Amino acid sequence: MEHPEVTRAVMVPFTKVAAGILRFADIEIVGICDYREEKVGKTTKELVGDDVPELEIRPMEDLEELLEEAEWLIWTKEVLDEDVHYLKWREAVDEAVVKGVNVYNMGRLHMVAQDPNWKLEAHKRGVQYFDTSDPELYLEYLHYGMKAREEGVNADVVSIVGTGRRTGKFTTLNTARRILEEEGINVRSVGTEPSSLLTGSEAMVIPQVLPMAHAAGTVYGAVKKLDEEYEPDLILVGAQTGVTADPLEVGTGRGGSLAALTILLGSDPDRMVVATRPELLNGLQDVVEVVTLLTGARVQFVSVNGKDYSEEEVREVCERIEDEFGLPAADPIKMEEEFRDLVLDLIAPG
Template identity: 25%
Template sequence: MKKTALIYCEDHFGKMDGKTANGLIRSSRKYQILGVIDSTQVGMDTGEILENRKNGIPIFSSLEHALNILPSVPDQFIYGMAPSEAFLKNRERNIILNAMKQGMNIVNPLHEFFTQDDEFMKYASEYKVDITDVRKPSLKKDLHLFSGRVLNVKTPIVAVLGTDSAVGKRTTSVILEDALIEKGLNVAFIATGQTGLIQGAKYGVAIDALPTQFLTGEIENQVMRAYEEENPDIIIVEGQGALSHPAYISSCGIIRGSRPNAVIVQHPPKRKNLGDFSYMPMPTIQSEIDLIESFSITKVVAVTINHENMTANEIDDVIEVYEEQLKIPTTDVLEHGCDKLVATIYETFPSLHKKIKIGVK
């Protein structure tokens, strides 16, 4: 059975910095999410905010409010935000200490490691709870340098990259994974950030916490683990940031380490400036495609839309324009599903047709 969990996402649920909470509400194979804490949206249903339809997961005003309403104390307390500063505020610290007092295990996605904090560890020992620092890397002696083994992988590898951080690369990856599984394929998913790991990805590493020397080697190692243990029909690699991003190098490591045979690019057409860098304009979808294809030996085979601040008509108009201009399939997987992406993947890798199970369409 899944462990139960309560997510802390004060003033950020449904927003860019609430992407960990947003992702867990959309998909969590590891935890049963009982609610989200965000006093600015108390009383609402999380599904209404993310998908305009109820999912039965409520929003609470505080930890105390949640514990008064829920029938039992959740197993886990998950910090559900990914702020650019990546460190706790004092009031958040007190909330986490209180959660431990209630007997809740702590799941921490920040760069600030709670297991290196004397007060947190004292509370964990006193109240017999566990703390998981999702981003905490292995010891350097256990990290991997690039070996070149990935060059011998015959299984198709598809990377889902983007034009900025927090544009939905992971969401599209997970939805595509499910769609391909429904077709009868054995799919291996490689998570590259904290949210994918918390969601329950079997393979992956939070690469933005690694020393740069080990970026490509750690991605390669996760691809090889999946390849050797699962014998998958296809491997999907989650992107981080953007190759063009002036502050992040994650996409570089992902491309070099996984050596994708094809790339899908996620883009928010209405976003004018980079999410955490408002003084930097967004790249165009064409410029990002050109950069990816010049940086790597691969092709961008499809574009997916992040529909933030867009109407349904605007989404359809952008899809039509992009397909005309870029000459590749374009879709919004949250609005229109994955049919175009699945068809594109089968067209790009014809051998996958032989993998379809009998009776699966």
């Protein structure tokens, strides 16, 4: 399905994906609703920080009012692992379709296209819908994947690798891309988050919904397609979860290390950036050794998500990483200059 142009939108609920859209997407967000008491009434700046527009998180009862101002509903929660998430997903999509508002759905295992009633109502009311999960995406990239195996890729490929969930992989990729673009570098990206096409990536692959035999090839095919179409200097490839995460975490749609390793091996990187949190440093060496062994590529630097730490604490963590692991490290938000220098080294690695 062709990707739609999303301009004015309401987001439900407030998640890390929603925060990423606020930070990196060129979309007018007219409001955000949530059904969880711990979110309602707070502002985006309270929950994320000063680098996003300030909006108050409103209760679901206000969704109808906000939809009057919007052209799109963006459902931002990927994993509907509790009944309440599923019920609120259906409630929000129902309300949008009835009001004639387009739906951008990021539910990983729950798709608008799989509900015949929604499809019928959307058709009647002229409503567009877009599911970020596409089990047939591999068909688009199958040819490119075969070409990539035969010819390789001309651009340098840099893969983002995580030591676990919530390590700032998405922020690392998008911040690095902005820095490179500001320097006039022809950079493209294959995103693996459901908001990737909204935040600037030219391709998006959600591997958990693809046939396993084609998942890695789809990633490689996406890399090859960007290589041919844009002739970039550099292609950045995103990540999911962590390469040492539980491989049996499949029922929720997360996929654990299975998803992470699929993306990594499919991207066939020349270099890598590892994203981590301060509390995950004990596993950093294992991750570096695993990804280096599997790909033959080297880790260029470590990106630290210090969201819950002071700048001083983050700097101490980065110094520890350099001392103990021999890798430079920086937080993309709290150490902007240092992070910028590390990113620019990606195009001229020592």
